[in-house]
Amino acid sequence: MKTAIVYASVHHGNTKKIIDEIAKTKDVELIDATQTVEKDLSEYDLIGFASGVYGGKFHQSVLKFASVNLTDNKNVFLICTYGGRPVFKSIEQVIAYKHDNIVGRFSCKGFDTFGPFKLIGGVSKGHPDEKDLAAAVEFYNGLTEQPVFLK
Template sequence: MRKAIVYALVHHGNTDKIVKSIAEECQVDLIDAVKQSDADLRSYDMIGFASGIYFSKFHQSILKFAEKNLSDDKKVFLICTYGGSANYRSIEQILDKKHASVVGKFGCKGYDTFGPFKLVGGIAKGHPDDKDIQNAVEFVKDL
């Protein structure tokens, strides 16, 4: 089964730690949604979308990528890092339009210094940690 993860790396490298560890231990192609905005996903059996959560949404580059490049009726899994809480609604709205089947979701805390969190040095310091990363790898292996 051919798998890919479409990801966006923006602030603290939280998502980067997760997807690179997954790629090292699983047979997964990584696609940067910013650098490869026109990637063809048709040959993949399962596609992951990975992002930090920004204003309760997946990063805008991931949402645009999915809207533009995801073909109908694909199996999809979701990965997010967050300071506050996991929120998949923004990407799920696009996936519903594409008749995608969500086969799993994984989320974990990620270091966050947005807005007022910056004043206190950020929240979720040290995350994702080794346990979070291993849980993400196991999540993908189990799909």
């Protein structure tokens, strides 16, 4: 199974820690959406979109990358790191428009100093931690060890 994870990890590297841990154990191509604007995704069997939550949405570079490059009828999984709460709606709208199948969602806390969190020294310090990283790998393994069928 050929897998790519398209990601943006901008402030504290929370999302990058998660996807790097997944990539250590499996053959996964990591695509930084802040650096890569276009990429043919048709050759991948499974595509992940990973981002921190910025203003209640996935990072704009991931949303734009998905809207430009995602092809119809792909199996897609989502990963987000957050200080406040997990939010998937922005990327789910793009995926629905492209007629793709969401096969799983993973989220965990990540150190966050954005906006009002900066005033209190940040939230979710120490995350993602070892437990979060192990849970992310377990989530991904669950996707790849089971056959995935389109709706």
